Amino acid sequence: MLFQHRKEKILNLLSESNTVRIHDLVTRTGASESTIRRDLMALEEEGLLTRVHGGATKVKNIGIEQKMSQKESINHEIKAKIAKYCSTLVKPNSQIYIDAGTATLELVRVLPNDKRIQVVTNGVDQALLALQRGINVTLLGGPVKQNTHAIAGITAYQQLERMNFSFAFIGMNGLSYENGLTTTNLDEAMIKECAMQQSHKIRILMDNSKIDQIYEFKVNAPTQAIILLNKQAKVNSPDTIHKLANHFDLHFL
Amino acid sequence: MLFQHRKEKILNLLSESNTVRIHDLVTRTGASESTIRRDLMALEEEGLLTRVHGGATKVKNIGIEQKMSQKESINHEIKAKIAKYCSTLVKPNSQIYIDAGTATLELVRVLPNDKRIQVVTNGVDQALLALQRGINVTLLGGPVKQNTHAIAGITAYQQLERMNFSFAFIGMNGLSYENGLTTTNLDEAMIKECAMQQSHKIRILMDNSKIDQIYEFKVNAPTQAIILLNKQAKVNSPDTIHKLANHFDLHFL
DNA sequence: TTATTTTGAGTGAAATTGATTGATTTTGAT
DNA sequence: ATCAAAATCAATCAATTTCACTCAAAATAA
Numbered sequence: 281m282l283f284q285h286r287k288e289k290i291l292n293l294l295s296e297s298n299t300v301r302i303h304d305l306v307t308r309t310g311a312s313e314s315t316i317r318r319d320l321m322a323l324e325e326e327g328l329l330t331r332v333h334g335g336a337t338k339v340k341n342i343g344i345e346q347k348m349s350q351k352e353s354i355n356h357e358i359k360a361k362i363a364k365y366c367s368t369l370v371k372p373n374s375q376i377y378i379d380a381g382t383a384t385l386e387l388v389r390v391l392p393n394d395k396r397i398q399v400v401t402n403g404v405d406q407a408l409l410a411l412q413r414g415i416n417v418t419l420l421g422g423p424v425k426q427n428t429h430a431i432a433g434i435t436a437y438q439q440l441e442r443m444n445f446s447f448a449f450i451g452m453n454g455l456s457y458e459n460g461l462t463t464t465n466l467d468e469a470m471i472k473e474c475a476m477q478q479s480h481k482i483r484i485l486m487d488n489s490k491i492d493q494i495y496e497f498k499v500n501a502p503t504q505a506i507i508l509l510n511k512q513a514k515v516n517s518p519d520t521i522h523k524l525a526n527h528f529d530l531h532f533l
Numbered sequence: 534m535l536f537q538h539r540k541e542k543i544l545n546l547l548s549e550s551n552t553v554r555i556h557d558l559v560t561r562t563g564a565s566e567s568t569i570r571r572d573l574m575a576l577e578e579e580g581l582l583t584r585v586h587g588g589a590t591k592v593k594n595i596g597i598e599q600k601m602s603q604k605e606s607i608n609h610e611i612k613a614k615i616a617k618y619c620s621t622l623v624k625p626n627s628q629i630y631i632d633a634g635t636a637t638l639e640l641v642r643v644l645p646n647d648k649r650i651q652v653v654t655n656g657v658d659q660a661l662l663a664l665q666r667g668i669n670v671t672l673l674g675g676p677v678k679q680n681t682h683a684i685a686g687i688t689a690y691q692q693l694e695r696m697n698f699s700f701a702f703i704g705m706n707g708l709s710y711e712n713g714l715t716t717t718n719l720d721e722a723m724i725k726e727c728a729m730q731q732s733h734k735i736r737i738l739m740d741n742s743k744i745d746q747i748y749e750f751k752v753n754a755p756t757q758a759i760i761l762l763n764k765q766a767k768v769n770s771p772d773t774i775h776k777l778a779n780h781f782d783l784h785f786l
Numbered sequence: 787t788t789a790t791t792t793t794g795a796g797t798g799a800a801a802t803t804g805a806t807t808g809a810t811t812t813t814g815a816t
Numbered sequence: 817a818t819c820a821a822a823a824t825c826a827a828t829c830a831a832t833t834t835c836a837c838t839c840a841a842a843a844t845a846a
Binding site for chain 3 (some may be wrong): 817818819820821822823824825826827828829830831832833834835836837838839840841842843844845846
């Protein structure tokens, strides 16, 4: 596994749970302890995490500075760009599904402030932001996951089955040629699949940091799904992208 | 368990009750007494707590109330007191329902930080705060109300009907002799009733400012419901309280 | 090919941990 | 108030884990 990929995996894991342990990263990446140690040192040098004995934690921001760092988070601009594009797809008088996750949160931030749009989401953060922006929102019901603040489970699933959407905007953790779309959690994987099945059009929000990343659970996307990526992905991983293009409908921004 | 984890846990526990005991921390974290002792020393060094014989207490800040106006501060104190009392009623391994609203939000703030407690709520704010405090939470599904951030509707209702709780903590807008318990919204009123019906024990969180207030929709409480009020209510509205006592189980704090 | 970078393994140093000791403080009964 | 028992504390030590560093092998680039 390349340094770039390990680095992205580490940061992705860290964004989902406040701390990562070195031993866990060793088993997850298959790299040696020395290598992981070096990676963590490099990432700390970049100011992207704080090393602690036994692993690493998120950098803790003080008060008002928090917003700043959120913007400085490596992929924020990419996510914002993709979110902006998605927001142009949303028409008034439509019911749309927005998945939990950081990329889709950006979408809520820039969504047209229109009372006629009906947003359905399984993300508590998404719901709150939509409320603050005065957008109508419906939450799925069920247990809330600690790390991702996503709602998943049988109740949410059954609730989704009765709905249908003109658009679904889905987040995803990994995309690779071998395993396709993957994510970290079975419940959430099922919710993603179900939401996509109920949707007329589908956009999966990703970026180059997710390419060649493989997580535990596969997610099958319907044929009408379009995967959104930034152009940099084509530059960074041309081979993977080329192979993926045979099986997925990729769209570059 | 990483030092970071223990540190967060200790501070979390401290935020919900003014003091923590070393022995309690030992059992909760699974670490040895020596380790906990060292943690407390480190945290004291950081100025995050003060050690006392047998455990540690919060470091007292000067003028914490500065920001709030006097009226807000008093109102907040009443709610905090009632919330604190409610938190003592919650036992581990229990499933409890917490209604949306400001009074119940205080309850979430001081709820024991125990993974074995299952919180079910229809309040988005409640859910988020519980998540931040590391408490397991399940959200009801459905449309979210703009002003109250409460989830209500047929989906939430049906979801509730399948559940049962050892305790329900309900917020309410008004209490009067003529109309009993009243609130501002039909959907929310129905959710409150349904939640109460599914609960073994019920506490309705109120204060003197709600007495003699009448809103549009009546809420019928089961006989086992106990209404919590501050003692000031008895002083301010002795007649109303006296008459109410014939029909409701009032409890003064 | 050679030069450069990246990686994995090994080493001893450093940090963390849990147990033990005896001193100190608190508690409760007289 | 006084004393003994219990609880809590600080200090130390050995075992374990984690760390930083070095060096050779492997991968990559020139």
